[in-house]
Amino acid sequence: MTENSTTTVEPGARSSATRGELVLSLRGVSKHFGAVSALTDIELDVHAGEVVALVGDNGAGKSTLVKILAGVHQPSAGTITFGGREVTLSDPGTALDLGIATVFQDLALCENLDVVANIFLGRELSPLRLDEVSMEVRAWTLLNELSARIPNVRDVVASLSGGQRQTVAIARSLLLDPKLIMLDEPTAALGVAQTAEVLNLIERVRDRGHAVIMISHNMEDVRAVADRIVVLRLGRNNGVFYPDSSNAELVAAITGATENAVSRRAGRRQAQQDV
Ligand SMILES: Nc1ncnc2c1ncn2[C@@H]1O[C@H](COP(=O)(O)OP(=O)(O)OP(=O)(O)O)[C@@H](O)[C@H]1O
Numbered sequence: 001m002t003e004n005s006t007t008t009v010e011p012g013a014r015s016s017a018t019r020g021e022l023v024l025s026l027r028g029v030s031k032h033f034g035a036v037s038a039l040t041d042i043e044l045d046v047h048a049g050e051v052v053a054l055v056g057d058n059g060a061g062k063s064t065l066v067k068i069l070a071g072v073h074q075p076s077a078g079t080i081t082f083g084g085r086e087v088t089l090s091d092p093g094t095a096l097d098l099g100i101a102t103v104f105q106d107l108a109l110c111e112n113l114d115v116v117a118n119i120f121l122g123r124e125l126s127p128l129r130l131d132e133v134s135m136e137v138r139a140w141t142l143l144n145e146l147s148a149r150i151p152n153v154r155d156v157v158a159s160l161s162g163g164q165r166q167t168v169a170i171a172r173s174l175l176l177d178p179k180l181i182m183l184d185e186p187t188a189a190l191g192v193a194q195t196a197e198v199l200n201l202i203e204r205v206r207d208r209g210h211a212v213i214m215i216s217h218n219m220e221d222v223r224a225v226a227d228r229i230v231v232l233r234l235g236r237n238n239g240v241f242y243p244d245s246s247n248a249e250l251v252a253a254i255t256g257a258t259e260n261a262v263s264r265r266a267g268r269r270q271a272q273q274d275v
């Protein structure tokens with residue numbers, strides 16, 4: 001992948017090799033909050049075994065879109081097709097039952113409980129009625145499958161690093177084997193090594209055949225792991241890019257400006273490298 005290839009190229013080998021059937025398809029999805037149009041006419045396709053990054057400036061509508069797919073908000077218009085049929089995601093339980101799992105930015109973990117308890121939080125009863133030993137084995141198996149670095153599943157979450165907490169939240173979301181997993185800012189507030197660890201984890205989730213939607217403000221992380229990059233701007237689609245797009249192209253689509261401080265700086269850096 002080179003810096004100066006254009007966005008017209010087809011997705012790279014890694015996505016076409018693993019990308020499976022169409023899992024999620026949005027057509028004409030809009031959402032109004034009173035007079036505020038948070039989303040207008042959104043189109044989005046996500047396949048099995050694919051990481052789609054959802055990027056955009058503050059207020060672009062990313063979280064609103066994720067909340068619609070998580071069953072937290074209802075769209076004002078448009079259709080959502082999931083697993084081949086049109087669905088109504090009337091509440092979070094419905095979304096989860098259909099196979100849409102969400103890791104919200106605050107992770108919603110219990111600090112004072114251990115890793116096993118957090119992975120099974122709220123799901124200790126049927127259909128996953130398991131005893132402590134079985135839950136521990138299941139937690140270990142899940143974390144091992146993800147090659148996750150959690151030293152001890154009996155450690156309380158309060159003692160874990162930010163990356164390890166993100167890992168626990170992701171493992172928890174995989175418990176019911178969802179078709180789609182959505183991650184809201186999974187690398188925000190993480191250091192370099194922890195970010196790399198979480199990006200590796202996202203790749204492993206993708207390689208297991210799950211469809212992944214990841215929201216991020218970090219273009220480096222997005223390009224490192226995404227198969228496609230969907231840009232939202234002021235609540236509308238503003239282009240689909242591939243990881244070999246330049247920073248300037250992405251920033252232009254995100255901000256709506258063809259020329260701005262960030263792209264000028266990137267251009268200057270590129271010019272210095274070229275001489
Ligand atoms: N519950 C709500 N009630 C009213 N307006 C809302 C609500 N939720 C979001 N909005 C508005 O919808 C628009 C999109 O917000 P959203 O939170 O989806 O943006 P975002 O892309 O996630 O931004 P950020 O990067 O800052 O998290 C904003 O104008 C926001 O003020």
Ligand SMILES: [Mg+2]
Pocket residue numbers: 062063064
């Ligand atoms: Mg948001």
